[in-house]
Amino acid sequence: MDRFVAIRLTVNGEPVEARVDARLHLVDFLREQLDLTGSHVGCEHGVCGACTIRVNGEIVRGCLMLAAQCDGAEVWTIEGLTETGEIAALQEAFVARNALQCGFCTPGMLVAAAELLRREPRPSRERIRDWLGGNYCRCTGYHAIVDAVEQAAAALHGAPAE
Amino acid sequence: MKPAPFAYLRARSLAEAFDALDRHGEEARLLAGGQSLIPALNLRLATPAVLVDINGLAGLAGIALQGGVVRIGALTRHAALEASEIVARHLPLLAEAVPQIAHPAIRSRGTLGGSIALADPAAELPACALALDATIVAMGRAGERRIAARDFFRGLYQTDLQPGELVAAVEFPVQPPERRGCVLELARRQGDYAIVGLAAAATVQGDGALRDPRLVFFGVGPTPVRAAAAEAALAGAGGVAAAQAALERDLDPPADLHGPPQFRRHLARVLLGRAAARLLG
Numbered sequence: 178m179d180r181f182v183a184i185r186l187t188v189n190g191e192p193v194e195a196r197v198d199a200r201l202h203l204v205d206f207l208r209e210q211l212d213l214t215g216s217h218v219g220c221e222h223g224v225c226g227a228c229t230i231r232v233n234g235e236i237v238r239g240c241l242m243l244a245a246q247c248d249g250a251e252v253w254t255i256e257g258l259t260e261t262g263e264i265a266a267l268q269e270a271f272v273a274r275n276a277l278q279c280g281f282c283t284p285g286m287l288v289a290a291a292e293l294l295r296r297e298p299r300p301s302r303e304r305i306r307d308w309l310g311g312n313y314c315r316c317t318g319y320h321a322i323v324d325a326v327e328q329a330a331a332a333l334h335g336a337p338a339e
Numbered sequence: 340m341k342p343a344p345f346a347y348l349r350a351r352s353l354a355e356a357f358d359a360l361d362r363h364g365e366e367a368r369l370l371a372g373g374q375s376l377i378p379a380l381n382l383r384l385a386t387p388a389v390l391v392d393i394n395g396l397a398g399l400a401g402i403a404l405q406g407g408v409v410r411i412g413a414l415t416r417h418a419a420l421e422a423s424e425i426v427a428r429h430l431p432l433l434a435e436a437v438p439q440i441a442h443p444a445i446r447s448r449g450t451l452g453g454s455i456a457l458a459d460p461a462a463e464l465p466a467c468a469l470a471l472d473a474t475i476v477a478m479g480r481a482g483e484r485r486i487a488a489r490d491f492f493r494g495l496y497q498t499d500l501q502p503g504e505l506v507a508a509v510e511f512p513v514q515p516p517e518r519r520g521c522v523l524e525l526a527r528r529q530g531d532y533a534i535v536g537l538a539a540a541a542t543v544q545g546d547g548a549l550r551d552p553r554l555v556f557f558g559v560g561p562t563p564v565r566a567a568a569a570e571a572a573l574a575g576a577g578g579v580a581a582a583q584a585a586l587e588r589d590l591d592p593p594a595d596l597h598g599p600p601q602f603r604r605h606l607a608r609v610l611l612g613r614a615a616a617r618l619l620g
Binding site (some may be wrong): 178179180182198199200202205221222223226229235236237238240241242243245246248289292293306307308310311312 | 340343359374378380418442443530
């Protein structure tokens with residue numbers, strides 16, 4: 178038992194080894210030690226969703242997990258999801274629908290929205306709103322964000338059923 | 340917004356976790372899903388010297404139908420409850436509650452046992468445990484101890500858990516098909532803690548009467564609150580209106596940023612009306 182913890186994990190497909198302060202959040206580890214600054218730090222208590230990250234195939238709050246807990250984990254950030262092209266349709270739709278203004282919430286929105294579209298190819302607008310309820314946009318551009326997710330779903334999976 | 344320093348122990352066995360709890364007493368905190376504990380650390384509302392991470396104790400997770408009981412391990416994530424066919428089939432009230440807990444990125448981590456052990460008065464799962472007559476399985480070095488949910492929640496963030504114990508599982512009696520339930524809440528944002536919430540269950544009889552109703556409100560007091568007077572009224576001749584009036588005797592909600600006590604009483608009456616309509620519908 179120690180204040181410092183050795184961890185081995187993969188981040189965006191690359192193996193990483195580090196010795197981290199036990200109190201270091203996953204998102205701070207990614208930003209400050211790996212220079213992956215795409216995941217943003219907003220409220221730091223789980224309310225805003227700006228730090229949404231994929232860990233072991235599920236989205237999490239990067240401020241509500243410790244880096245020390247990520248030994249053996251598979252972590253994907255906005256940088257890796259961009260590089261693989263997995264979220265290209267969402268990103269194109271966000272641009273096309275002006276779904277980002279200041280851009281601070283955008284990485285978290287994209288990671289969260291990507292998870293929704295992985296599980297449910299054709300979510301309704303109401304479902305998109307519910308799902309993204311855990312992500313704040315401080316510019317309040319929610320309509321455009323919902324539009325963009327809807328458009329990306331249509332681009333990936335065909336025209337809406339309704 | 341960064342936690343104060345602490346030491347971290349990744350427990351490899353229950354014995355190791357109990358050792359750490361013995362050695363460090365109140366200086367140690369168990370880390371399960373961390374979705375309430377880590378915010379408290381970040382805000383420095385909690386400053387433990389040692390965090391004992393029990394996420395590696397796979398034996399504490401899982402959902403099993405055993406006779407007339409659904410036993411759910413404490414480390415079972417909200418997302419696993421949400422995806423469980425056993426929960427959907429046998430505990431529809433619980434299945435309805437889970438999607439209302441916070442947000443997907445939090446339900447992927449948060450655990451049943453963590454929610455029960457924390458006993459946040461505005462949380463869904465303690466209220467569900469009461470509404471479904473669940474039994475909390477506490478475990479210490481000496482073994483297991485079973486506590487009825489009605490005896491478990493003692494006060495604001497206070498439970499019957501003793502020093503050196505953890506929540507190992509929660510056992511929910513299988514609900515018969517004629518037993519209906521619903522969980523309704525009012526919050527300013529989808530997924531936020533409820534200003535007022537209600538876990539309601541009843542057996543609907545052929546003549547439309549509600550037998551053995553169970554009304555458990557959350558967000559209205561230091562613990563989940565069973566509304567006994569309203570339950571009696573709902574089962575009686577007065578029906579929904581009498582039950583709504585009886586809530587005056589059952590609930591003594593606090594004033595806070597959301598509004599005065601009368602505001603919560605009003606919302607509680609609204610939810611009771613909606614719940615009765617759902618149960619009868």
